[in-house]
Amino acid sequence: MSALAELMAYQRETEALAQVAGRLGWDQETVMPRGAAEQRSAEMAAMEGVLHARRTDPRIGDWLAAATPETEVEAANLREIARSYARNTKVPARLAAELARVTSLAQGRWAEARAAEDVPAFLPVLEEVVALRREEAEALADGRPLYDALLDDYEPGATEAEIAALFDRMRPRLVALRDRVLGADYAPPALAGTFPRDAQLALSRDLALAFQYDLDIGRIDLAVHPFSSGSGRDVRITTRVAEDDPFNCFYSTIHEVGHATYEQGVDPAHLLTPIGRGASMGVHESQSRIYENQLGRGRAFTGWLFQRMGAAFGGLGIDDADAFYGAVNRVRPGYIRTEADEIQYNLHVMLRFDLERDLIAGRLEASDLEEAWNTRFKADFGVAVDKPSNGLLQDVHWSVGLFGYFPTYSLGNVYAGCLFDALKRDLPDWEDGLTRGDASACTGWLRERLQRHGALRGPRETIEAACGAAPKEAPLLDYLDAKFTEIYRL
Amino acid sequence: MSALAELMAYQRETEALAQVAGRLGWDQETVMPRGAAEQRSAEMAAMEGVLHARRTDPRIGDWLAAATPETEVEAANLREIARSYARNTKVPARLAAELARVTSLAQGRWAEARAAEDVPAFLPVLEEVVALRREEAEALADGRPLYDALLDDYEPGATEAEIAALFDRMRPRLVALRDRVLGADYAPPALAGTFPRDAQLALSRDLALAFQYDLDIGRIDLAVHPFSSGSGRDVRITTRVAEDDPFNCFYSTIHEVGHATYEQGVDPAHLLTPIGRGASMGVHESQSRIYENQLGRGRAFTGWLFQRMGAAFGGLGIDDADAFYGAVNRVRPGYIRTEADEIQYNLHVMLRFDLERDLIAGRLEASDLEEAWNTRFKADFGVAVDKPSNGLLQDVHWSVGLFGYFPTYSLGNVYAGCLFDALKRDLPDWEDGLTRGDASACTGWLRERLQRHGALRGPRETIEAACGAAPKEAPLLDYLDAKFTEIYRL
Structure with missing residues (x-):
């Protein structure tokens, strides 16, 4: 040999x-x-x-x-x-x-x-x-x-300097959009009704299938924190159920299906080889995010979801599909990163990025971290942290040593913005299937352009090969501006 | 170190x-x-x-x-x-x-x-x-x-000669008893009714708990072939459900609970050491068999089960607990080892033992095996094998190379007979708890005398230490004689 x-x-x-x-x-x-x-x-x-x-x-x-x-x-x-x-x-x-x-x-x-x-x-x-x-x-x-x-462990080739510059460019537009939205005269309605557990899980399964998750090489179970696990021919996801908040279950499922469909979509020729998996955490997050947000929280797919939820749960306290689209995309002040909307999510990430690079550089001591967090949170979100579980203690990451991981969430959002632009360019009728709860055309495009290659290329090169251009933040920011200007009637 | x-x-x-x-x-x-x-x-x-x-x-x-x-x-x-x-x-x-x-x-x-x-x-x-x-x-x-x-892989220290001699001593009494039973004027009734899957699984779980299976360090799932898996603090069992045959589910569960309770019962000081598990396949089978047969198919426990099944399923087509005891212990001709009653089970094992030792000794070729099986089956059971799945192809064992494994099933039955004698001697009120669906006294005795020691001693020594005497076949044969003579009114 x-x-x-x-x-x-x-x-x-x-x-x-x-x-x-x-x-x-x-x-x-x-x-x-x-x-x-x-x-x-x-x-x-x-x-x-x-x-x-x-x-x-x-x-x-x-x-x-x-x-x-x-x-x-x-x-x-x-x-x-x-x-x-x-x-x-x-x-x-x-x-x-x-x-x-x-x-x-x-x-x-x-x-x-x-x-x-x-x-x-x-x-x-x-x-x-x-x-x-x-x-x-x-x-x-x-x-x-x-x-x-x-x-390097999470996003090979990325640098602190480049991410800091990216976030500096993103922040002003995100803050401006957030402030306009929170000051808007219009507010979307909130969901109201009863959402039994079994009906949530049944619909959650249908959502997974809608996004082409393959249950022949996967399965869905319950866990406290949703996650995706495994590569190749055995890629499992978990979800969770809160009876008062079905969106939590549904969008957790779609998010994990994004991760899992990526792993399932890698060319079987790469099975059990080093490139037989996602290219990086950021590229992985681009898949979970584009499924969850650009596709799953878009007007076309939420129109179908509105009908399915109405059939599953009876009254939702919402009149029509347009109002439902607003309800899915509500923007509100909040302490918790994982519950944040598409705009503010990135601001939560930037807070953590700045604090953790100060910790690693030795510019900030752990003993000063809570004060630094709370000061920064007040400055960024205009609200005082009321308790540690809503502040410094909300995320598990730092306890398990995951420093350098948080920025990959926003890199994923940026990548998803680029991919979404390219997908719309290549598939002018991209919304057609989604109005019927069928994401196969979108998954087919992602699979061909990105998923099947696994880690054949580095993260940036993976996005560039899929989109035909190097990743940049403008598509994400333009998409957010357009989406929330429309929803909030600005 | x-x-x-x-x-x-x-x-x-x-x-x-x-x-x-x-x-x-x-x-x-x-x-x-x-x-x-x-x-x-x-x-x-x-x-x-x-x-x-x-x-x-x-x-x-x-x-x-x-x-x-x-x-x-x-x-x-x-x-x-x-x-x-x-x-x-x-x-x-x-x-x-x-x-x-x-x-x-x-x-x-x-x-x-x-x-x-x-x-x-x-x-x-x-x-x-x-x-x-x-x-x-x-x-x-x-x-x-x-x-x-x-x-040696399954029953360290056992020999072909010793097992052959044991089986030669057992066979005449088993055949005589089987023939008397099949010729009896009385026949116990058969179960009749509807037995929905979920109700079977719920009662199956109660049976596991009755025999002290600890779900805090175990779990029950469904599988095609029931099995027990794991040692120490994570010992899982599986069961199966046939809607027309609830005894299959219940006694499969109790059997696997016997194996699993043994593993769970080993002294935690032996965790992840070579002696932190059952002493041999035969000793393992003694635990599954005493739970399933001597305890689970005994008059005291079946009295409780009769009530529980009546409550769970309504009519059982059986008048009283004595008739139910007979129904649980029905003896009928049959091709399949795993479905055999307590008497004939050992005859199935002896057939396999004789054929497989001839194969290993080179006295029998694989090409002659089907004829040898069918001839022997007709001689031992008086019936011609009607199809290979009821004959040579019924067990998976030989395909995966398990030669020398079959006799441990009957060794387990012999050991269970010895243990049951000693248990009754030490616990004169052994039936009291069982009439209330509580096997804790019996499990407590088995745990103290046998289970907690794991593989501290060899198989024979394990049984001898628990019973105070070397294993022998008489207790099993006396027990079977007494039990079936009573049930069949001989």
Whole structure:
């Protein structure tokens, strides 16, 4: 066997084991018996140990040195393997183990602190997490800013400077639009009625099918926090049900279907290879967001949803499909990122981006973080944070060491804006199917232009290849301006 | 760290990975999307590769040579590790891989052949499986009969000669009893009524709880073939529902609860160690069988079940609890082992034992197996096999290479007979709780005497320690004589 063939055979086993480890996470959040948690953490640690040993095996270095790719696909796989090998061998094993231990502990502390509204109980362990991630970033940075080294895990090639400049360009237009909308004379109606759990889940399943989620290689379960899990031929999603808020269930489902349809849509030839998955967190979020927002919260699809919800639940307290379109897209002040509308969502991300890069740069101490959060929130949103669970403690990310992850949410929105423009250009009749609850034409376009390629290209190149132009923020901002000007009759 | 401590830390990780691999099997039979099968087989193979490499790691040999146990528990763990290491290193890697490949293929061929009633389509691959298992047995036998080497995987220390002698002693009494019962003037009534699926599942759950199955560290799902999966703090069972046959669901559940309660009952101090699981297949089956038969099909518990089923389903077509007791224990001619009553079940096992030891010894060729099966079945059961799915193709075992497994079912019955005698001696009021659907006293006794020790002792020693005497067949045969003489008014 050639070095390339040996490396790919080895890698295929590693990818298979990574799928097993990922499914263990799915199991934990959906079906695991409550009393199994401690045993499970030993199982998870053993799997992580196996994967870490495989990913740092010196034979990978030898194979990489000897392998000569002959195709674009081979070159892309080698690029991904080299990136993973460099990342994993640069971080000392002791540090990797300590990070695993402390973040596992910190996640529990965060959940307790959040339930008790007790920031001081969380800060000591957060301080440890920040210190360890800074140490890790130093091992990885090679002279770059530390934050850039962390970004690489989620959005390879992105830089703090470029994201900061992007956000600086986006902020004024988003704030101006938000302020116009909140000052508008018109306000869309709110949903009213009763929304039984089983009927929500049945409609939620239909929504998943409408967006071409394939239940033959997927399944839908309930979990506290919705997520998508797995690559290739076994890609599962979860959703949640609040009986007073069916939009939560429906749009969580569509969002996760975006992630899952991407994974399901990757060319099966790439199965269990390094490029057989989404290109980055930002590109992944572009899929979840375009399904959820541009398509799922658009006028055409909400017209169909209005009929389906009326049939499922009887009265919705809303007169017609236009008013319903407004109800789906209501903009209101709010503390919580995950509940924010399309405009303000990005402002929540920018707040976190600025705070976390200060933490990683050492310009901000964990002990000063709550004050910094609250000051910034008041400045950005005009409201004082009333309790930590509505402020600093609302997101799990920092407790598990996810610094550099938040900006990928807004990158995803920007990418989705670009993709939506290109899709409308290529498919002038794009709304036709959506008015009948059929997104197959849109999914077909996304699959052909983007999803099937997996991680063949880097994130920016993936968007550029799909849209025919480099990603930029204008399409998203223009789309938001037009959409909310119409809905709020501005 | 001492050699012993290093070995145990290593082994704990291996045990954790084995739990992960086992849960992958659970997932496959319960929740896996249909289209995920091919990817799953790559995942399973990768996990098996990891486990095989760990179990044959030469460091185990070094640690074993250097380790000095100071307690009974340490000595037992070393015994189990040494047994596993010897077994796995004696079989060449090429043969192990070939066995995995061929049995995986053969299981599919068996399922197709069974559906098509086509024995010749199955025979070539069965021949391969037999040849490979013989080759494996030769690598393991060390001068013993080949069949004994295979028995070691399921019932360490058992021998073909000893089982053959046991079965020779049991057969005449079982045949005599079966013939008396089938010739009796009285026949118990059959169940009649409608038994909706959801009501069966609800009552099935209550039965599991009655026998002390702990849902905090377990769960119940549906599968085509009921099974129990996992050790320690995550032990799951499955059941099945046939709307015309609620006993199938209820007694499958109780049977699997016996297996699962055993695993859940092992002392948590043994968690993720080699002795932190059942002592053998035979001892495992003793638990599933005593729950299912001696307790679950006894007069006290069926009295309670009669009431519960009446409440759940309305009319059962049966007048009183005595007649119901008969209905639960009906003896009829039948082709299928898994549907057989307590008497004839063992005759089904003996047929398979004799045929499979002839196969392994080379006295019988796969090509002659169907004729041998049908001739023997006619001789033992007085009925001609009408189709292969009622004969040679009814069990999956041989297709996946399980030669030496069948006798453990009857060993389990023999062990259950011994345990039941000892339980009644120690707990004179053993029926009191059962009449109220509460098996906690019986489970408590089994847990204290047997379950909590896991594999601390070998199979025979486990039974001897629990009962105070070496296992023998008389208690089972006396119990069957008394029970069926009463029910059939002989």
